[in-house]
Amino acid sequence: MTAPSPPPVPSRGGRARGLARRLADLGMAWVLAGLCVLFSLLTFAEQQPDGAAAGAALAADVLAACPAGARVLVAVRDRPEEGALAETLVERLRGGGAEVVAVVTGEPRDARAALERLAALAPPGLDAVAGSAASTGWGVFADLAADFPALGDPVVLRPRAYRWPNFLKPENLLNIANQIAVIAILAVGMTVVIVTGGIDLSVGSLIALASVVTALVVRDVFGGVAAGTGGMVAAGIAGVAVGALAGAVSGGVIVAFGIPPFIATLAMMLVAGGAASMLARGESVYQLPDSFVWLGRGADLGIPNAVALTLLLYALAHFAMTRMTFGRHVLAVGGNREAARLSGVPVAATTLAAYVLSGALAALGGVVMASQLKSGSPNFGQMYELYVIAAVVVGGTSLSGGEGSMLGTLVGALVIAVIQNGMNLLGIESYTQRVVLGAVILGAVLLDRLRRR
Template sequence: MTNSSVSNGSFKDTFKKLSTLPFFLPLVGFVLVFIIMVAVTDNFLTYSNLSNIGRQVSINAIIAVGMTFAILTGGIDLAVGSVMALSGTIMAGLMAGGIPMSAAILVGLALGLVLGGINGALIAYAKMPPFIVTLAMMTIARGLALIYTGGYPIAGLDQAFAFFGRGDVFGIETPIIITIIIYVIAYIVLNHTPFGRHVYATGGNYEASRLSGIKVNRILFLIYAISGLTSALAGVIITSRLMSGQPNAGVAFEMDAIAAVVLGGAAMSGGKGTIIGTLVGALLLGVLNNGLNLIGINPYVQNVIKGIIILIAVYVSTEKKKARS
């Protein structure tokens, strides 16, 4: 009796603590969906399926890191999917043309960084709105990918390249390992470095941050460059998984990334959000996708369900303004 009430109390305490986390609701959603899927399907909780989810989630999760930075400053990056495709096809093209794998990957990553940097420069220094700049970059990068490939996939890649999308280390899929490393780095940068704190400050109040002497324009420039880099990294994984450079890869990926960030508790107005929340958001979307597939729900219906879940999650977590007396 005494024992159970004590454990009960500590459970309550833990729950209370958990409930103050900014990503508490998506976490609950993730756990719920997870439990439901385990209950209604036979093959959800298998090693191969969980690995599969991990692989699927990793690409969106990595893109969502850059998106988190952008949204934390009150901006957005719509170019992520196209930049991913362009970096991926260039990497593939270089490899197919005989350039060593490591050099091809470096060029691909550098390209992502440069494209993101162009976005950043236009937003920070030319004072153009992030939505417009990245929308334009979205179509430009996609166009370049199609021009470069002539619209056809590029195959014939170095077999060693398969490691990034299909390989594993001690039985853990490489994309999952890369994702974990990226999230650890992003977590440390956002929470334990001046740069990370300045990202939050810039999004929390741009003008106050600027007047207090924070280099807000440099922050904006850098976060879009980072987003370009994470997009290119996702490009490495997807190109490796498909073992070909696909100019049409990643269409509408920006939407999944935005959904993950917003589900993770971030505010589109900036200043509020966490990197762990984004990971939870990406996982929630991942298990939902996978589970609905396993149950055999029509993909068209899946879209509707995902949209509704995003609306509900954001509605519940929106701070309602208290009515004034």
């Protein structure tokens, strides 16, 4: 080696080390993983598959159990998931060379009628009855050989049951994500505010205010149920703008008059909550078009839109906090306001921006909730500020400011959601749930504190 070796630059591998440190810092992620394992074990249960996948599997079983050209009766209850099962089942049976002699969608007596019709036509009889777990359990199928001797001795086949945790069922996991979306969205703004050393108590009320404003704009400006996409988007923007404005007022008085954030946002919580009730005259606003639920209940990308929006926000916020000057300013203001000021950080503007962001995101959460529930109501979002703060703190952000991460907050929000969901699955009473949740939040933060020591 002829070239002089470069000086030992300590930044080498700095980024990788930073990431490793960040992951190690996420001790709460292990708690989350532990909770998932716990609830998986506790909710292990017999699963009766339904839907298209079950239909395909069942068709294979029928074709294997019967001779070629078998005659099959398909019976399901009149439910969407069983309809999907039946549809796929019939399609696959026909594709496999079997003859579907009848498809019954309904109740046992419908099945009996069909069997009687077939018995009257017999021979050639019937080789198999296939359907959902529920329909194949009908008494009419219990003893076919005795009841309908003309049909021969058909086998009754149902989708094979398997054991799997209720907690880990895909629809349950999506349910968790959907449930937590609103809190998680609010927690983004709350994290920024708490890292500056502040607090925002108004976010719960801003959910209500934004949901009411959005719903009222749709109803009164864009024609209610007849409103179009553009109108609904404009109404959503109006809702978010009101939240941003409320945040600007809170942040403004905090910055301009040095009012403690706790007091300023407590006042805003009362003002916004009261304004929501005044605007809605204390009632829910539900004159909204069906398509209004697109944001809250739709799923265009394979996952619910609200979940996609949440993930997008977290990606942006993580980038802003770790890679942008804004994040640096927020951390510096929370870590040492005076040192930040003497370093030329725009302390007032950064603080104001944090509250505007929190207000806007709280309002966005309100729009999502309005969409999920297809209404706007002054009762939305009650107590949410506390759950949001809990999520942020469980996520490892210090209430004294100066440190915190978006990834941590996301984990914190998930911890709370998983605990609630798990207890719901276990059938624990809601009062008990609150006690447990409170204890778990305390324990989680305690654990974090001990680990850092």
